[in-house]
Amino acid sequence: MKNFFISALISLLGLLLIRCSTMDKAINIKGTQTAAHFRATITKNVEANYLIYLPEGYNDSNKKWPLLLFLHGAGERGTDINLVKKHGPPKLIDEGKQFPFIVVSPQCPLNQRWSTDVLISLLDEIEKNYNVDLSRVYLTGLSMGGYGAWQLAIAYPDRFAAVIPICGWGDTFEVCKLKNVPLWVFHGAKDNVVPIEAEQRMVDALKQCGGNVQFTIYPEAGHDAWTETYNNPNLYVWMLQQINTRRK
Numbered sequence: 001m002k003n004f005f006i007s008a009l010i011s012l013l014g015l016l017l018i019r020c021s022t023m024d025k026a027i028n029i030k031g032t033q034t035a036a037h038f039r040a041t042i043t044k045n046v047e048a049n050y051l052i053y054l055p056e057g058y059n060d061s062n063k064k065w066p067l068l069l070f071l072h073g074a075g076e077r078g079t080d081i082n083l084v085k086k087h088g089p090p091k092l093i094d095e096g097k098q099f100p101f102i103v104v105s106p107q108c109p110l111n112q113r114w115s116t117d118v119l120i121s122l123l124d125e126i127e128k129n130y131n132v133d134l135s136r137v138y139l140t141g142l143s144m145g146g147y148g149a150w151q152l153a154i155a156y157p158d159r160f161a162a163v164i165p166i167c168g169w170g171d172t173f174e175v176c177k178l179k180n181v182p183l184w185v186f187h188g189a190k191d192n193v194v195p196i197e198a199e200q201r202m203v204d205a206l207k208q209c210g211g212n213v214q215f216t217i218y219p220e221a222g223h224d225a226w227t228e229t230y231n232n233p234n235l236y237v238w239m240l241q242q243i244n245t246r247r248k
Contacts, residue, residue, distance in 0.1 A: 048108075048118050048122055050105055051090055052130075053093050053105075055102065062131065064132060065101055065102050067102040068104070069123060069139050070141065071106070071146075072088065072141070072142065073087065077109060078110045087226055088230050089103050089230060092230060101136075106119065113144060123159065135161060136161050136242075137247075139162075141165060143166070143226075146166050146194075146199070149163055149168060150165050150202060154170070157180070162183065162242035163181055163183045166185075167191055167226065168198075175202055175205045176209035178213075182212045183211070186215075186226070187215070187216075187225050189217050191222055
């Protein structure tokens with residue numbers, strides 16, 4: 001009997017403690033505001049199909065090679081990797097053009113936009129497994145890929161020696177992170193898909209914080225500002241002159 005009363009008393013005290021704790025919590029929430037902190041670990045798998053071009057002479061020596069990461073536009077999304085050859089460097093390579101640098105051209109899945117997580121993971125993988133000159137990694141993209149180039153560069157400004165967005169757009173909020181990265185931006189004045197004002201805002205915001213940016217406008221071009229740009233040999237001469245001193 002004595003043990004019974006002891007057990008009952010312990011149970012009663014436990015209920016009272018629970019009740020007090022609940023009441024304290026309720027009082028704390030109701031009518032007051034307190035600081036709190038949250039931390040969690042999130043992991044996910046990422047993957048992408050891509051084309052890779054290795055320059056002539058790549059296998060003949062252990063030299064390090066520059067790398068160009070090319071991001072296509074919305075029309076080339078999907079699972080058919082050959083769609084990526086429709087425009088830009090992959091098209092030129094498919095037509096027989098020889099470049100003195102590695103070209104990596106991933107494909108964005110259908111109904112999605114470029115993911116910075118996927119792109120930076122792919123870049124990590126390429127740099128790990130190929131002879132890449134880390135001080136000469138370049139980024140370019142057209143239309144949706146121009147947007148992707150702005151976003152990826154802003155997220156990882158120290159990774160790129162130069163960035164070349166074409167008929168793209170972006171968020172000016174953090175664009176000053178690129179003030180130490182050379183940019184050459186291109187747009188058609190008559191673009192009715194991505195208005196030139198969208199990219200002009202990015203350029204203006206970057207100039208205001210002392211960014212190293214030049215803006216080429218094609219007065220008579222519409223959305224296709226990329227054909228003339230990628231056909232211009234001076235683009236690649238300028239690009240290869242840019243060295244990222246933050247990486248070696």
